[in-house]
Amino acid sequence: MGTIEISEDNLDDFAALLGEDLCEDMKRIYYGGIGAVDDDEKAVGAFVYELLHSESEEDTKSRICMVRSDDKQTADAMHAYYLQTSVKEDEVVESFYELESEEEAKALAEHGFTLEKKEDDVIAVTLGELGQTEVGKKHKFPDYIGNIGDLTILQFRDAVKQILFKGHMGVIEDIAFLSKGWFDAEISACVSSGERVTGLFLIRRTPSGVLIPVLFFAYGPEYRKNLGYMLSYSIQMALRIYPPETVVRISRKSPATRALTEKLIPGRIGSEIFCGSRKEAG
Amino acid sequence: MSARQYVSFAADLAAVLLVIWQLISMRRLPGENTPQRAYFHRLSVVTLIISVLYLLKAYADIQIGGLVPEDFGMLSEADLKAWYAAAVLAWLVDIFLTVVFLFMWITLMCWTLFEDREYLRRRFWVGFMPLIVSAVFTCVCIPLALMSEQGYYVFLVALVVFYIVRTLYFLLSLWLLREYKRQNEYLRFFNPWFFFIPVFAGWVIEDVTGWDFSALGSAIGVVLIYISITRVQRYMDMETEFYNMDFVNFLKGLARKKKYDPHSAMIFMPDSPEERKAFSGILRSQLPKDCEPILCGDGRVVVLTNARHRGPLAMVIEDVQALYEIKADSVLKKKTETAEEFMERVL
Numbered sequence: 001m002g003t004i005e006i007s008e009d010n011l012d013d014f015a016a017l018l019g020e021d022l023c024e025d026m027k028r029i030y031y032g033g034i035g036a037v038d039d040d041e042k043a044v045g046a047f048v049y050e051l052l053h054s055e056s057e058e059d060t061k062s063r064i065c066m067v068r069s070d071d072k073q074t075a076d077a078m079h080a081y082y083l084q085t086s087v088k089e090d091e092v093v094e095s096f097y098e099l100e101s102e103e104e105a106k107a108l109a110e111h112g113f114t115l116e117k118k119e120d121d122v123i124a125v126t127l128g129e130l131g132q133t134e135v136g137k138k139h140k141f142p143d144y145i146g147n148i149g150d151l152t153i154l155q156f157r158d159a160v161k162q163i164l165f166k167g168h169m170g171v172i173e174d175i176a177f178l179s180k181g182w183f184d185a186e187i188s189a190c191v192s193s194g195e196r197v198t199g200l201f202l203i204r205r206t207p208s209g210v211l212i213p214v215l216f217f218a219y220g221p222e223y224r225k226n227l228g229y230m231l232s233y234s235i236q237m238a239l240r241i242y243p244p245e246t247v248v249r250i251s252r253k254s255p256a257t258r259a260l261t262e263k264l265i266p267g268r269i270g271s272e273i274f275c276g277s278r279k280e281a282g
Numbered sequence: 283m284s285a286r287q288y289v290s291f292a293a294d295l296a297a298v299l300l301v302i303w304q305l306i307s308m309r310r311l312p313g314e315n316t317p318q319r320a321y322f323h324r325l326s327v328v329t330l331i332i333s334v335l336y337l338l339k340a341y342a343d344i345q346i347g348g349l350v351p352e353d354f355g356m357l358s359e360a361d362l363k364a365w366y367a368a369a370v371l372a373w374l375v376d377i378f379l380t381v382v383f384l385f386m387w388i389t390l391m392c393w394t395l396f397e398d399r400e401y402l403r404r405r406f407w408v409g410f411m412p413l414i415v416s417a418v419f420t421c422v423c424i425p426l427a428l429m430s431e432q433g434y435y436v437f438l439v440a441l442v443v444f445y446i447v448r449t450l451y452f453l454l455s456l457w458l459l460r461e462y463k464r465q466n467e468y469l470r471f472f473n474p475w476f477f478f479i480p481v482f483a484g485w486v487i488e489d490v491t492g493w494d495f496s497a498l499g500s501a502i503g504v505v506l507i508y509i510s511i512t513r514v515q516r517y518m519d520m521e522t523e524f525y526n527m528d529f530v531n532f533l534k535g536l537a538r539k540k541k542y543d544p545h546s547a548m549i550f551m552p553d554s555p556e557e558r559k560a561f562s563g564i565l566r567s568q569l570p571k572d573c574e575p576i577l578c579g580d581g582r583v584v585v586l587t588n589a590r591h592r593g594p595l596a597m598v599i600e601d602v603q604a605l606y607e608i609k610a611d612s613v614l615k616k617k618t619e620t621a622e623e624f625m626e627r628v629l
Contacts, residue, residue: 055592057545057614144400157597164594165570165587166465176593194400219465220396221458 001074003081006033006046013037017046017068020207025065029174030054034081036074045069047078051090052173059093062086067097067104079111087280096277105274113276120270121252123261127211128244130235133264138232144192145229147237149185151197156180159190159197163217170202170215171251183214187238189230191218199223201230203238211238211248216257290494291340297333297501301326304505311512312520318394322511325386329497329504332379336497339372366428373424377417377444383500384451385410387477391455394472395462397571416440416447445489452482467588468542468572471514476506522562524577530629533574533586537621544586544621547628548595550602551582551609558583561606568601576629584629590614 006014008027014035015023025031026048036045048066053059069075086092097113098120099105109115130136148156157180164176172178184205191199199218203211218226238246252258252270261268305326308319392402402409423440426433459474484499517529536542550565552558558581565575565583575585589595595612603610615624 055614056590057617059617142404144404157601161594161597161601162570164591164597165573165589167588167590169591169593173591174593176591176597193398194403196397198396198398220398221392221401221461223461223465 001036001038001044001077003034003036003077005085006035006048010035013041014043014046017043018048018066021210022048022066024207025050029177031065032086034078034085036069036078045074045078047075047082049082049086049095051086051092054090056173060091062090062092062095064095064097064099064108066099067107069107072107072110075107075110083280092280094277094279096275098273098275100271100273102274105276108276111278113278115274115276117272118275120273122249123252123265123268123270125248125250125265125268126244127235127238127242127246127248129265130248131239131244133235135228135232135264136235136239138228139236141229141233145226145233146190146192147186147233148180148183148188148190148200148202150192151180151190153180155197159200160215162196162198163200163215163219166217166219168215168217170217171212171253172214175202175215184211186241187211187234189233189237191220191226191230193220199226199230201227201234203234209242209246211242211246213248213250286491286493287340287344291337291344293493293495293498294333294337294340297497298330298337300498300501300505301330301333304508305330308508311515317397317399318390318511321386321390321393322508325383325390326504326508328379328383328386329500332376332383333497333501335372335375335379336494340494342368342372366425369428370424374421377421380448381410381413381417384413384448388451388455388458391458391474395458395469410451413447413451416444420444445485449482449485452478466572471511472507473510474507476510477503479503480506519577522559522577523566524562524575524583526577527579527629529574530576530625534622534625537625542621544588544624545590545615546587546592546595547613547624548585548587548599549582549611549613549628550585551611555581557608561602561608564606565602568598568605570598573598578629586625586628 004010006026011018011023011026014033017035018026018033026033030051032049032051034047035043038044046066046068047064050063050065052061052063067075067078069078087095095113097105097108098118099108105113105115151159160175169175182204183202187205188203189199189201190197198220200215201213202215203213205211216227216230218224218230220226250257250261252261305323308323308326389399389402392398420437420440420443423433423437427437428434455474456478459469462469480499480502481496482499484496484502487493487495487499517525517532519526533542533544550561552561558577562575562583565585569575569585570587573585573587575583578584585598587595592612592614599610599612602608613628615621619627
């Protein structure tokens with residue numbers, strides 16, 4: 001049994017363990033993975049993490065996304081590799097996890113992580129439920145609200161730049177490195193004010209069909225109205241294209257998003273997940 | 283000649299001279315003819331026309347000797363008709379120019395704060411309709427005022443409504459400022475209060491006392507805004523239109539007062555002054571708003587930004603390097619650094 005770094009070259013070998021969504025995420029800049037292979041070079045374990053704040057002024061943290069292994073020896077080997085490579089090289093100050101699987105959480109707890117339960121910041125709603133909300137029922141939009149498919153690459157890039165320089169990153173850190181094609185062009189909305197794009201509502205559709213809002217921001221004199229228009233537009237477009245059972249996963253880490261989801265879907269809470277952390281020796 | 287006539291004439295003359303000085307000064311100002319400059323020029327011209335109109339009114343007031351309604355019986359028919367025509371024309375022009383003045387100011391605010399002409403185009407008819415309707419109604423009532431006492435009171439009511447609507451539109455520009463401040467930390471070299479206070483004070487003094495101060499208030503407002511905007515020239519390198527090291531001292535002063543806190547910087551390293559000049563236009567076209575490129579003494583161009591992550595910096599560097607081959611780097615502020623320490627390190 002040996003441990004190796006999961007890269008784009010060997011990603012297909014671990015696809016069954018990672019699942020299609022995490023496989024796609026592994027191609028992103030801040031994701032890393034350690035794989036375990038048996039003597040026949042068959043994948044028997046995977047340890048996936050995402051680096052947070054590695055290129056900001058904050059201390060670098062590592063969010064562990066998945067720990068899969070056949071046995072304890074494999075898990076130990078992958079964990080040791082994680083410590084020697086990512087933690088050291090990327091100067092990780094703290095590792096943490098938020099996982100649904102109790103088994104994975106316990107595997108981490110055996111390596112010095114704390115283990116608690118909490119309500120997930122991410123809630124899952126269906127498209128149909130969003131369509132029943134007050135904002136979801138609106139059908140009229142001004143003609144300056146459209147989808148990002150109508151934007152050129154330069155316009156999209158400029159819009160993302162303007163928003164990032166205003167200090168808003170959305171729910172992911174690598175938005176600056178993602179192309180327009182990473183988002184769902186038909187349901188992601190934008191506000192086009194003349195030559196400029198002054199608002200974006202970017203939604204990612206994962207390979208498994210889940211919709212994930214990633215960035216929701218507008219600026220200018222009518223930014224609040226435009227946020228509402230973009231939300232309505234995206235819900236309407238999504239309902240036209242996807243079935244109402246389509247799952248939408250909304251991260252409520254920011255207070256503004258939490259307030260918005262509470263207004264749209266009052267009383268909806270996240271599921272119970274396992275979480276924990278560990279300070280890394282610096 | 284009464285004190286009111288003296289003071290009103292002097293105030294209107296001062297207004298005309300102030301705006302003429304400002305327009306001449308603006309003509310001599312170097313730099314591109316940006317939309318902000320064009321909008322500001324139009325506002326200044328409208329202010330000059332208003333000031334000249336008020337000056338002519340004040341002069342006419344002095345010449346006629348303060349004609350009041352009881353004196354009308356002493357005028358010949360021809361003189362009376364001429365007086366009516368002049369009065370109607372003066373009111374019409376005054377109301378028209380007030381509407382144009384407000385429109386120019388709100389356009390300038392919109393462009394300076396948001397660089398969004400489309401917003402104005404979209405909102406023009408709906409947004410300015412109350413002001414236009416009120417102005418038109420007041421203009422229609424002007425002849426009524428000269429026909430009978432009842433007509434005069436109808437005109438007065440229409441005029442008061444117009445003044446209230448005018449004030450509300452003035453407050454609209456305060457709302458624009460508030461919306462801007464909700465989403466942005468800094469507003470440099472454009473202080474709308476320098477315009478609000480004198481203009482509003484001029485209107486109030488004139489409405490309350492009858493003394494002609496509105497033109498002078500508008501002129502002072504326009505000149506103060508001009509001085510506020512052109513302060514930036516002091517901090518610019520005219521060849522490249524980058525900021526100079528005096529601007530750094532200005533920013534450090536703001537940082538000490540906790541009014542400025544950059545989180546990152548991009549550093550561009552042109553090999554020669556010629557290269558610096560050649561690439562300046564490209565850099566300025568790729569920089570988002572509120573990013574200020576500073577020309578350091580050693581020839582580097584440093585752009586201080588609010589971005590807290592290297593990702594957006596990498597985007598800008600990539601876009602600049604796609605258009606022009608130049609060495610570049612990015613630097614993030616450390617958690618333990620103050621804004622001043624960061625600027626010392628980077629500049």
